Amino acid sequence: MSKRSKRLILPLLVAATVSACATKKRDLPPAPVTEAAPPPVATTAPVDGGGVSTEPVGSSNAPGSYADFVAQSGSDKILFEYDSYELDDEDRAVLGKQAEWLARYPSLRVTIEGHADERGTREYNLALGDRRATAAKNFLAAQGVATSRLSVISYGKERPSVEGTDEAALAQNRRAVTVVAGTR
């Protein structure tokens, strides 16, 4: 495997005490089979562009909206090969357009969600999702998007986009999704 990410050794910010940052809550015993609300995932609803650019963007979507982002970038997601976090030409083209769009709306932040298919162990796949999201983040940063506007989260194999166990389904789930997270 030649695909190694460049090593970034960042200082660790460890809280001095656990109580300073811990949240406390009481356990609420749930009914056994209640369909509770799914765990929160980043919203895909349109967000307010914050009164930024008014230039025409050739789309019926509200400028600066998430729908506009997807329409202008071609896609909000890139797909990966099995156990890979390498970007191919197609991925770079999509991310390049995402970077152009983000340049037009400098007040917006995005979160890049990294995902893996189910054919890996749980903990490794969390790390693999982080690698994929970071690969997309690093590319966007190299295109000039400020890193302060970019955050990553890995869902490992916990949030496939499609059900199914055939290769077509698995391929759709090996992805990094850029989600407009709101204004800075």
Next chain:
Amino acid sequence: MRILLATLAVALAAPAAAQLRVDINSGIAQPLPIAVPVFPAANDAATDAGTPAELGVRIAGIIAADLRSSGLFRPLDPAAFTTVVGVADTVRPQFDAWRTVAAQALVTGTVSANPDGGITLACYAYDVFAGQELARQGFVTTAAGWRRAAHKCADLVYSRLTGESGYFDSRIVYVSETGARTKRIKRLAVMDQDGANHRFLTAGQALVLTPRFAPNQQTITYMSFEANRPRVWLYTLGSGRQAAIGEFAGMSFAPRFSPDGTALVFSMSVGGNTDVYRLNLASRQLARLTTQPGIDTSPSFSPDGSRIVFESDRGGAQQLYVMAADGSGQNRISFGEGRSASPVWSPRGDLIAFTRMGGGRFGIGVMRPDGSGERLLTNGYQDEGATWSPNGRVILFQRTMRGARTDLRSIDVSGQNERQVPTPLDGSDPAWSPLLP
């Protein structure tokens, strides 16, 4: 629970070295036929859990179920029994009656209600053909603890006949799953080893993964996506208190306690690189144990706390490595076909269980800590997430059938006696507690 040693009935001389023994190392060729008749009531006062007579029926059933589940014993059908056990028979069994049904061992005893509302379970084990007592112990508990008393009695029998410590009085924490795969609801849940006393710990709003017991069994470490910030948390069983262990630069996950409970090992991902860290829970001091580029994760301590096994893809794909607890001396131990991942050190120290991936299959395997003696115990579409029984004889894991449900399974370390562990919903990420005190 108080344990009364040798205070029951008349003190008899310790039995001579028994002939009767279950050899657990040669696998389970022939489960030992054992009789577990209804335990007679020593008095008839009622308790919150029922009368001693009612409890005697249920306790005998639990002991028989425990012994059967080990695969080492074959409890006989009570319908075939030719005698009804009275209180006096528990200390002077009618061995002839048990020989006629071909029982090799007999488990019997009495249940009595105590003045404080609790119960006393007297538990005796006999070698039927030698006509000899093998073991005896009394257990005093609250009425609500009657199941635990039954498990303690089963552990006594298992231990006396196998020479190994038991594992029936223990618990399992796991992740209960429900809903579509694309929006799965996951909740922490605990239950007794046999599936009884099932209880949900979290409500399902936040995605939770990989719970593991502290050595004192009162605290569980796990990973939660609470507030979209994936990191390691602690859950305190008594109070229900949940707290993140700290604020770190990246995602923290794959936590496990050190054997003395003073530290956690876990992974953290920073800038696309994942390493293993150790956090001292008292001083909050964080030590980075691995520095290789790549994914270093799934750390698990040896039972003496001196070493850590973990997985790394530094060699190209997931393989197992062992290092000293301070991170020094990192050596690869797995070299077989495919990938090896998610290692867990046995509480006996003699084996490491892991997930083997290859040829489109995921199975659970074991190897010695030096990498020798590798054996695959299971082979499925997706078996993973191994955890050891407190005595290191049984492995619990999760099995996902292709496009179907995910459930918990157990298998003897010999590779025999695979069983489904019942859960109300789908189950994953099991972790076995130590024996309860």
